[in-house]
Amino acid sequence: MQEQVVRGDLHAPINSQERYPMSMSFVRLISRLLVVCLIGLPFQASAGMIGTDQAVSATQAQAARAIVLSQISRADVAGQLQSLGLTPQAAADRVAALTDVEVAKLAGQIDSLPAGANGSGLLVLILIGVLIWWLVK
Amino acid sequence: MELTQVPFHRQDDFLCGPASLAMVFNAAGISSATVESLTPMVYLPGRQGSLQAEMLGATRRVGLVAYPLAPRLEDVLREVAAGTPVVVLLNLALKLIPVWHYAVIVGYDLEKREVIVRSAKRERDEWSFSFLEYFWQESGYWSMLALPPGRLPATAREPDVVTAVAALEQAGRLAEAREAYRALLARWPESLIGLIGLGNVEYALKDLAAAEQAFRRASEAHPQSAIAFNNRAHVLAILGRLADAEAVARTAVSLGGPSLPETRKTLEAILAQRKQP
Structure with missing residues (x-):
């Protein structure tokens, strides 16, 4: 059995396809965790000081709602950016530049x-758009 | 009225986001910005395009203030008249099958009722106001500026400016945020978020005397702000002025409000420090 597996890896048999999704989901899990770590780091406020974002949220209801969920949403958005083709580091860097x-x-x-x-x-769709503008203006 | 000095960056494929940003970043003094350097910061491969929030985020990452404008053509024209090119988001096709596109408005002619635009592969287009407004409406007339930190928008409103500068601070561009806070405080000297933000940035940049001064100004102009008193107390304690720190922290606690857990912690830490021989 063991021999078969070893040989199987060399010749890329059917069972390597079966293992592929599991290792991929493992990689995905690890990279998600990595993103959460990368995101958490820059937001550790120093003890005793209250951040400007809290001062903003005191004046804006929208900001107050967003700040409550910000850590969860940041990890969520970074995960989605990753699934759309970014590396974990790029996704974390981009999310760090956004407001809550x-x-x-x-x-x-x-x-x-x-x-x-x-x-x-x-281009065809755009031409249709321009045509409609021409007709309605 | 035309900002002829705004350079043109030609867009290939799906890169109108990076190309538009390169033009307005160059105009704001970031001469190194190109389509190639900005693509990794703003282009999203899975969407074959660039999201509005990320256009703002990328602007902060190069140290500029990202300022979304009010949804009015008049405001766009006022900014152009003041020398700032404006990025607009358009839907070039249909509501159901949208084709979103960023372009840069660099000028206008009120008599001909036209704007002058750098868009896609064309360095200079003239669009009538009605043409622009038709394609612009579905983005909710969305537009943005990228400003050097020392400059305020011509159409500046205080709540929007402080939000934009606080976002620059949160993005970690502290030196630029400090300059931007100073600029907004020159216009609105009593801005609470401006003063607290300036104090927090000075503190992060380790200029404690300047931080204390900013928080003192904040607490004097806004005697109801527990955050201003809390942060001032914390800085006073680090400066070794423990008696002052305790009095200020007590005021912070007495003001109550949502930051009460933090203000109590600050007071406890100062009291513990005072007990030490």
């Missing part, structure tokens, strides 16, 4: 929010 309110808006909506692109392959 922005993170709250992104959480769970990264797939549907506008992503400015204008690929040239979409």
Whole structure:
């Protein structure tokens, strides 16, 4: 049996495909955990001081709601950015540059929010848009 | 009115986000910004595009103030008139099948009712106001500025400016945040978040005397702000002025409010420090 497995790895047999999803989910779990660690680090406030974000949230209800869930949402958004093609470090760096309110808006909506692109392959759609503008103006 | 000095960065494929940012970053003095250098900061491969929040985030990461404008053409034109190019988000196709696109407005002609735009592969386009507004409406007339930290928007509103600068601080660009807080305090000397933010940045940059001064100004202008008293007490304790620190911390606790757990902790820490021989 053991021999078969060893030989199997060398020749890439069927069972390597079966193992693939498990190792992938393990890698994904580890990278998610890594993202959480990377995100947690810059937000350790020094004892005794109250951060500016709390002062902002005292004046804005929207910011107050966002700050409550910020750590969870940040890990969530970083995980989604990773699944859309970023490395754990890049995802963490990007999330660190966002406000709590922005993170709250992104959480769970990264797939549907506008992503400015204008690929040239979409020229036909754009021409339709221009045509409609021409007709309604 | 045309900002001819704003350079053009040509967009290839899906990179209108990085290209638009490169143009406004160059105009704000970050001459090293290019489409190539900004793509890893803002482009999202899985969406083949760039999200609005990340356009703002990338702006902070290069040390500029990211300022979303009020949804009005008038505000965009006022910013351009003041010398700042504006990034706008457009939907070029249909509501159901959107094709989102960023472009940079660099000028306008009120008589011809046209804006001058750098967009995609075209360095200079003239669009009528109605053409722009039609394609702009579905983004909720979204637009943004990237400003050097010492400059305020021409259309600046205090709550929006303090939020934008606090975001720069949170993104870790402390030196730039300090400059931006000073600029906003020159306009609104009693801004509570401006003063607390400046104090927190000075503290993080280890200028305790300046931090104490900022928190003192905050507590004098806003005697109801427990945060101002709490942070001032903490800094006074580090400076070794324990009697003053205790009095200020007691005021912070007496003000109550949502930061009461923190203010109590600060007072306890100061009392423990005073008991030490």
